[in-house]
Amino acid sequence: MIKRILIVVLIGFTVSGWAQEGNTSPYSFYGLGLSNFKGSVENQAMGGISILGDSIHTNFRNPAAFGALKLTNFAIAGSHTETSLTSDEGSGSTTATTIDYLSLSFPVSRKLGVGFGLIPQTSVDYANIEVSEEQINQYSGRGGVNRAFLAAGLEPFKGFRIGAEASYNFGSIRNEIIQADANQQYAVREIDRSDVSGFTYNLGLQYEQNLGRGYQLHTSATFQPETALTLENDRSLQSVIYSAADRSVAGVVESQDFRLADTEMIMPNTYSVGLGTGKRNVWFAGGQVEFAETSKSTNRSFTLNDASYQDSYKYRLGGYFIPDYNSITSYFSRVTYRLGARYEESGLYIQNESIDEFGISFGLGLPLGRGFSNANLTFEYGQRGTNNAGLVKEDFFKVGLSLSLNPLRPWFVPNKYN
Template sequence: MNKFQKIIFLFCLSFISSNVFSQDDEFPGGSPYTIFGIGDLKYNTSLRTNAMGVQGIGLLGNYVNNMNPAANIFLDYTKFSVTADYGLLKSTNDISELKVSEGNVTGMNIGIPFSRTNGWVMNLGINPISLIGYKISQSGVQDGQSFNKIYSGKGSLTSVSLGMSYIVFKAIGLAAEYNYAFGNIKDESRVVFNNPLITNTRIRSENDLRGSFFKAGAVLFAENITSDKNLKNLTLGFSFHSKASLTSSVDAIYSSSVGEDTVRFERGTFEIPYQLGFGISNKFSDRYVVAADLIIQNWANFREFGISDPTYGTSYRAGLGFEIQPSKDDRKSMWEKLTYRFGGYYDKAYYEVLGNSITRFGISAGIEIPISELNSIDFNVNYSTRGKTDFGLVKDQSINFGIGLNFGEIWFIKRRIE
């Protein structure tokens, strides 16, 4: 985001009015923090990892992982998953309060194993990278005329991916993945006068973004290199997302008393910095899984049309999660057939506001309900809080309900005879 927009944001936080959280069809609003950079980073790996509060960088299993493609090496059969969520957001400051609700499809992924022995798995997916949605209003008086200045924005970045994983040396899973990122960001500023004899003004821009980046991942699993029963399910994971240089093309519309004019700016680039991730997991007593991971990204290297922002720095996200898997007793009850998950996470945003770091803490929980041998439904709930109302800032509180449908098929692989 440019300097002009940032100054507007900070100024409006100090003079926020009851109109700040008004809504319309095109710009329903949302967290003011999404005005920065490319908006809110979306950490949607899968419903399994969302419920555990982690990204699954070192978490193996029979699910499709789009954060670390190397974590797909133990996929037993072709698996297709689609996830969606419905969220409630409450943003408050010392004066006003916003309540917004929204539902979205949060990802579609498919994993196709060609060889269980070699961990040869192909994964394809379409998943969100970031989301923008804000609406800020400021009231004022000039030359005896009252007016409202309204700054709105919405948009998203999405990636389409294709990756492949493979096991080497019987203990290391490696993977590479190509991602094509695309999206559209709309920003609008309006001056609305209460006097109908004065013409309102509007400046609107649409930014189309396109570009590619790559992911690489590795997992080290101890199953084939140790006889220690406490370590045989230990897994270490590493992920790398390359820098993304996105081509930017901006159209702007200016409306005033003299008419409307459309201008196309020169093409430029958004440079999104590379990301590193580290993870670890272990399974105990064949049922109890513990996982933790950390993601780091240095946004001081972010460039918008070649310009950096001195308030951008290192962002990180840390999570710790637990999973209780069903017992293998054939006589288990319905409740014992479910998989239970819970966890928590903490993250720091890549931007500062008025010299303050913006952090978020969240907790999550979920269950997986088997429908048949290969199909299941995931449910989860996530609560988080971000920011604070001190120093003219905004506090976000959100609760999200997620659902995931998992469908399995036996493709290319013969059924395993137990």
């Protein structure tokens, strides 16, 4: 019954998630938008760390972890976010319901695992308006970038894993500016559209060392080499009939389309290292640091006068605890309890103010039935941005739900009986 209820809830996430953009934030205007993806729901609950290899879950941030898979895993996740925005001009609130990922992973042999899936990587979703006695300026944007990935992980000898991932990134971003002057009959609307495409790659390592008495040391590292995504850019200039009362365009009087030059968006070198310790299926605690050369980042088809990029750093802490993994008398003793925290320097500076983000999270891994399948819940509170220099500060609360479904045996093990 619990499994059926959770599936219905996740289907609800799916229906509403495809109908909305992922981040209702003014900061999604910059670059390719805000990142939707923080790892699996299980990882998110632990501050986003991706140190562990797991035999029944998919680790999306370190491809080496696919070498640890022992069972086929189907994973789907969605989330709902409530955000409060404050600035010197006032306050407001937004909501967003999204799909986080969809994937299928499986062991090819006892040492090799592969996986593929689709992840909505970034989203652009903002709306802002400036009103004076003489003029109305209205800004909005929609779209984002999706990532289809194929990954493989190999465990050449016990405890040591290597992995690689190739991803095709695709999507479309639309920015719109409307200027309505009280002294002019028609308003002017400019629509900029960028179609994004290109490949990115990720390499990973994981190493586990037994320390005795059941304790283990876990280390991990990833490297995403610099690549460039191609942006095909178009622009439309229009004379429009603008309704100030409805804040919308009532009709188009004249339109002229332009094909702009293609541009490139640099996806910079990104490195991460992680270290942790614990007892398998009992507890784990670890930390991870990520560094990205985002000072090489560029914007799309227009120039930003008040924004710049510097290198970024991300710090993550997290872990889990299972009271009694094999309990047959207490369901809640078999539940996985997760806790984490993160602090992220995005590398984006607006009016010389760093746009940073932090979050604290808690999660539950809920066993489903008699096998290894489980549902995972994550609750996170966080902040993004600042009120300095007239900017916007965001307080958000996020609820995530995933289903991680596994058969009772590896697909490559044949039946003993017909």
